[in-house]
Amino acid sequence: MFQIKNKQGITLIALVITIVILIILAAVSINMVLGDQGIFKKAQQGANAMYDAEVNTQASFNSITDEMDKVIQGSNTENPELRKDTPNAPEQIDGMTPIKFTEPTDSEMGTVQETNWEDDTWYDYSQSKWANTQSEDGSMWVWIPRYAYKITYNNPENKSEGGSIEVRFLEGTSDNYYENGELKTAKRQTTADEIVDTTTDFYVHPAFTNETNINFANGGWDSELTGMYVAKFEAGFPEGNNTTPSVKSSQSYTEATAYIRNVELGLESNETQTARNWLDGVYGETPTKISYPVFQPLTYSMNYINNNDVYNLCRVLNEQGNIYGFTTSSSDTHLMKNSEWGMVSYLSYSKYRN
Numbered sequence: 001m002f003q004i005k006n007k008q009g010i011t012l013i014a015l016v017i018t019i020v021i022l023i024i025l026a027a028v029s030i031n032m033v034l035g036d037q038g039i040f041k042k043a044q045q046g047a048n049a050m051y052d053a054e055v056n057t058q059a060s061f062n063s064i065t066d067e068m069d070k071v072i073q074g075s076n077t078e079n080p081e082l083r084k085d086t087p088n089a090p091e092q093i094d095g096m097t098p099i100k101f102t103e104p105t106d107s108e109m110g111t112v113q114e115t116n117w118e119d120d121t122w123y124d125y126s127q128s129k130w131a132n133t134q135s136e137d138g139s140m141w142v143w144i145p146r147y148a149y150k151i152t153y154n155n156p157e158n159k160s161e162g163g164s165i166e167v168r169f170l171e172g173t174s175d176n177y178y179e180n181g182e183l184k185t186a187k188r189q190t191t192a193d194e195i196v197d198t199t200t201d202f203y204v205h206p207a208f209t210n211e212t213n214i215n216f217a218n219g220g221w222d223s224e225l226t227g228m229y230v231a232k233f234e235a236g237f238p239e240g241n242n243t244t245p246s247v248k249s250s251q252s253y254t255e256a257t258a259y260i261r262n263v264e265l266g267l268e269s270n271e272t273q274t275a276r277n278w279l280d281g282v283y284g285e286t287p288t289k290i291s292y293p294v295f296q297p298l299t300y301s302m303n304y305i306n307n308n309d310v311y312n313l314c315r316v317l318n319e320q321g322n323i324y325g326f327t328t329s330s331s332d333t334h335l336m337k338n339s340e341w342g343m344v345s346y347l348s349y350s351k352y353r354n
Helices: 002-034 039-073 307-315 338-348
Strands: 097-101 112-114 132-134 140-145 147-153 163-169 176-179 182-185 227-231 248-252 257-260 271-274 289-291
Antiparallel strands (some): 097 112, 097 132, 248 289
């Protein structure tokens, strides 16, 4: 019995000591966990720090996203109404200088004023104020920005009765535009034999598009264009009633005869006679270089020249020694195609007409 009691006594003492030790350890653990420097406190502080960092990171990300949105889309994400179709800025071409026109008054004629590429009052298509430039010879050119169009006929059954043309300027070389703050994508012809319905959707005008995959069905190009310059006036002769000197191009006349109207001959009927024109006189079969034309107002139109010579002449307007200041590295000069004529006509019949 003694031995048994002795053993029980040792067990109770050990139990008491164990409980005391556990109480002490528990107190230490509780302090470590719940105290000001405890694990829970530090965990909470760490969680708060991570939350703050996440909030700051998200704020920074949102700010960067907003700025990128403004640059890429030209918009303010807080106000989608500011998103609108903005025409592509005119490309800088060697030899060209931006110009503006002053309005004529009762006592003074309008004048041409040179400006610079950074002038924010140079053009405003929303106010029908197109971007005009002038080359070194005095010729004038107009920038036509890339756009999509839709036609609304007054009478769909009789299109000859006319209608209206809506235009949406496109971003860069994309087919994207904004309408009431919403980003949309214009359609385009996808196969050579596709018949598109331009009365129900906006279509990218083919004059700006790469049509290699549809065999240039609409007079497109082998690349996407942001826009192009066109002559503001028809081709005319230098000198005469302008001050541009006559400079010969590398292209020669190839036709020995010309069809001449009777009113110019003072005869009763038209006749085919030896080739000539106002500037170079009669040249016939004599090799004669063609002068560079000018594109200025009130200028005697270039005449008595066949289509082949016109085409070849236009291709060398940027050759070395030209009067415009053009270079082959910054310009591609050519005779206007039907698609490009339509491009100008459609824009001129839209709300942006000049």
